[in-house]
Amino acid sequence: MSYYTRFSACASLGAVAMQVRQKRIWKVVERRVDIQQKVIKHRPIDKLKDCFITILCGGQRLVEVNTRLRPDVALQRAFGRKRCADQSTVSDTVNACTAENVLQMRAALQDIYRSHSQGYAHDYQRDWQILDVDMSGMPAGRQGEGVEKGYFAGHKNQRGRQLGRVVASRYDEIVVEYLYPGKTQLEKSLQPLVLGAEEVLALDQARRQQTIIRSDGGGGRDEDVNWLLERGYLVMLKAKNWKRASKLAKSVKEWHLDPKTQDREVGWVEEPHLYSRPTRQLAIRMRVKDKWQYRVLVFNLSDERLFWLVGRPVPHQSATTDVLFAALHSYDLRGGGVETSLRGSKQGVGLTKRNKRRFEAQEMLVLLAQLAYNLLTWIHDELARQAPKLASLGKLRLVRDLFHIPGQIRLDAQERVLEITLAHTHPLAAPLVQVLSSTLAQDDMMLNLGQI
Helix, strand or coil, X not given: CCEEEEEECCHXXXXXXXXXXXXXXHHHHHHXXXXXXXXXXXXXXXXXXXXXXHHHCCCCCHHHHHHXXXXXXXXXXXXXXXXXXXXXXXXXXXXXXXXXHHHHHHHHHHHHHHHHXXXXXXXXXXXXXXXXXXXXXXXXXXXXXXXXXXXXXXXXXXXXXEEEEEEECCCCEEEEEXXXXXCCCHHHHHHHHHHHHHHHHCCCHHHHCCEEEEECHHHCCHHHXXXXXXXXXXXXXXXXXXXXXXXXXXCCCCCEECCCCCCEEEEECCCCCCCCCCCEEEEEEEEECCEEEEEEEEECCCHHHHHHHCCCCCCCCCCCCHHHHHHHHHHHHHHHCHHHHHHHHHHHCCCCCCCCXXXXXXXXXXXXXXHHHHHHHHHHHHHHHHCHHHCCCCHHHXXXXXXXXXXXXXXXXXXXXXXXXXXXXXXXXXXXXXXXXXXXXCCCCEEEEECC
């Protein structure tokens, strides 16, 4: 059999690509998404795929299609592409996406998520699901649709759009995310985001009663808290009204210094605000410029659930502060969920670097990044189970280090991948070969180490 060999700077990503093809993930997108655009050399869905591959290559902007993917012929073949489109035509295809295409992509992501995620397979009878809801600013140029002056952390007078996200925090998976104009905040988007997550996760009444919703103060309006409670959710969020927080804090009889943060004190609210269902409320105060700032944490979780969240057994003889600190630190864990995922999206898949003027085009880029993020999570979980050395890799290091192991890819006359040889000197090459070699062997493909 005739064959030829090509060098690839991302040969390890080529090995991952073969595994992705085995799972037929992109086939779902091809089946669902139909972009109406004239075909000259490449189908629109193939140009969308070039954009997706470039994201996995670490490309921060669409122009990097030409510098990262187009020169790497072997990597293109590993992903099933006969050739790569020019970045300008890839950009044209993204610009041609309509609202209908966005809905089609969401349907594809839902199918993929239900087939491959741990979040959808969660056992609600055995354990509680944790969903974190948050918004994040996406700065953009003045000319874009939906670009408005709004709140962008750390940036004054910034313009851009807002991204709302629901994360299954126990599994580091994005359940759903929506793009909004720049002035929109969580108070206007929490209910649509939760309803979107309900659809993806198929949350009926019984499952909602086993689901914990966490959110910051933006999701703490009375109408939102009551809406969540009436739908049967367990909630843990901050009340939005800071004036009310100051008033409720006056009913605290005893303040306790947080052992983890020396500038924060907490105490039980003795005269809590009444919601549509019973809740417990915890006042939090921090000294800022010689003045106290107050927040109130609202939740309806039992003591057992609070201790479960912080990973501690329920004490037989609990001190007066045990439950109090368990509630406080349970909410603090939200930072390791949705906030970590947002940072991973921005650093690992370049979420905020790719900007389009058309709103629907920007939405499509967001959804491609969502697919890339979840794919990275599933790859990481599989690698970590079999090679503990890879368990510590975050999204950035997966893309920057693990996916950039150089090597050689051997192809047959029909340009099918036969063998991938990774540089044996790379410290991550051996564990990757250990994990993937047996899986790829099922398709008669060899993955090994060698001198490059």
